[in-house]
Amino acid sequence: MWQVLGQARAIRFLENSIARGEPAHAYLLTGPPHVGKMTLARNFAQVLNCSSPQAPCGQCPSCTRIASSKYSDVQVIIRLKDEKTGRFKREISIDQMRDVQKAAQFPPYEGKFKVFIIDGAEWLSSEAANCFLKTLEEPPARVIFLLLTAKESGVLPTVVSRCQRLELHPMPSNQVEETLITQGVDKSQAQLLAHLSQGCLGWALQAKIEPQLLQQRQEKTDLFRQLAKSGYEVRFGVAAELAVQFEREPEQVNTVLETWGMWWRDLLLIKERCHKWVVNVDQMAELEQSEANVFSVTQIKGAIKNIQLTIRYLRQNANPRLALEVLMLSIPLPLPA
Numbered sequence: 300m301w302q303v304l305g306q307a308r309a310i311r312f313l314e315n316s317i318a319r320g321e322p323a324h325a326y327l328l329t330g331p332p333h334v335g336k337m338t339l340a341r342n343f344a345q346v347l348n349c350s351s352p353q354a355p356c357g358q359c360p361s362c363t364r365i366a367s368s369k370y371s372d373v374q375v376i377i378r379l380k381d382e383k384t385g386r387f388k389r390e391i392s393i394d395q396m397r398d399v400q401k402a403a404q405f406p407p408y409e410g411k412f413k414v415f416i417i418d419g420a421e422w423l424s425s426e427a428a429n430c431f432l433k434t435l436e437e438p439p440a441r442v443i444f445l446l447l448t449a450k451e452s453g454v455l456p457t458v459v460s461r462c463q464r465l466e467l468h469p470m471p472s473n474q475v476e477e478t479l480i481t482q483g484v485d486k487s488q489a490q491l492l493a494h495l496s497q498g499c500l501g502w503a504l505q506a507k508i509e510p511q512l513l514q515q516r517q518e519k520t521d522l523f524r525q526l527a528k529s530g531y532e533v534r535f536g537v538a539a540e541l542a543v544q545f546e547r548e549p550e551q552v553n554t555v556l557e558t559w560g561m562w563w564r565d566l567l568l569i570k571e572r573c574h575k576w577v578v579n580v581d582q583m584a585e586l587e588q589s590e591a592n593v594f595s596v597t598q599i600k601g602a603i604k605n606i607q608l609t610i611r612y613l614r615q616n617a618n619p620r621l622a623l624e625v626l627m628l629s630i631p632l633p634l635p636a
């Protein structure tokens with residue numbers, strides 16, 4: 300049985316591609332972080348190698364060993380960690396892809412198909428992507444590449460064009476809530492996690508076992524609330540800190556900006572009386588009673604746009620300090636009481 304939840308369309312697509320005979324050589328699975336791309340990829344690798352007629356059975360040696368990452372014919376390629384700092388490197392290197400290229404030349408060792416899952420295809424360096432392109436142009440038999448990405452625009456278009464593209468969508472919030480309840484989460488917590496996850500079940504499940512995720516989110520929102528009340532000296536100090544952090548952990552800074560963007564979005568929804576779409580449901584009282592009254596709709600829309608622009612500029616390698624300072628200047632000051 301497929302384990303990935305809420306992705307019936309994607310499952311049908313993959314099942315059909317097997318039923319037609321030869322599956323494609325490469326698939327690109329796109330969708331937001333934690334939407335289920337890796338679960339789907341592992342499930343598909345199980346289907347390709349399962350010994351039961353009801354694949355993926357989840358019980359046979361192939362299925363169980365793929366699930367526990369012990370199957371020699373299924374390899375996951377991610378960014379390596381820097382030995383000194385312990386942090387992820389910025390790219391998947393050409394050396395990693397050369398190793399893939401070599402390994403792909405040999406037939407499956409124990410299974411029916413060799414499967415390479417490239418987790419974070421947007422991280423392929425341009426040399427790595429070009430090296431991979433050569434493999435895709437002459438794909439070895441019984442080898443399947445599954446490229447996963449939350450940022451399709453970062454994947455080389457010539458690589459994308461050689462893959463079957465499959466988009467994964469977030470689940471409706473009530474389905475995430477129901478799934479969490481079946482896993483023993485109480486109703487109010489399930490409701491909160493379902494809203495915060497924005498339909499990405501993987502995030503909700505992670506937050507269930509790692510409560511610090513909720514704590515970190517709270518800290519980001521608190522920081523932003525503080526900023527909105529502060530003068531430029533404080534704001535520029537925060538911009539400088541974030542710019543330094545961006546050099547080490549660009550994704551973390553991106554998450555901070557997305558959290559802020561979500562806070563403004565909630566304010567707008569409250570002002571427009573669309574409460575059911577609010578994400579930060581645990582902070583509804585504060586949002587409703589105070590903050591929605593101190594900013595105008597025009598200010599809120601401007602703030603959302605500026606945060607989105609900053610995220611885009613940072614992706615396009617703008618100077619982080621400058622981009623963040625410009626954002627700080629653009630955060631509106633509250634309307635006079």
Ligand SMILES: [Zn+2]
Nearest residue numbers: 349356359362
């Ligand atoms: Zn099986």
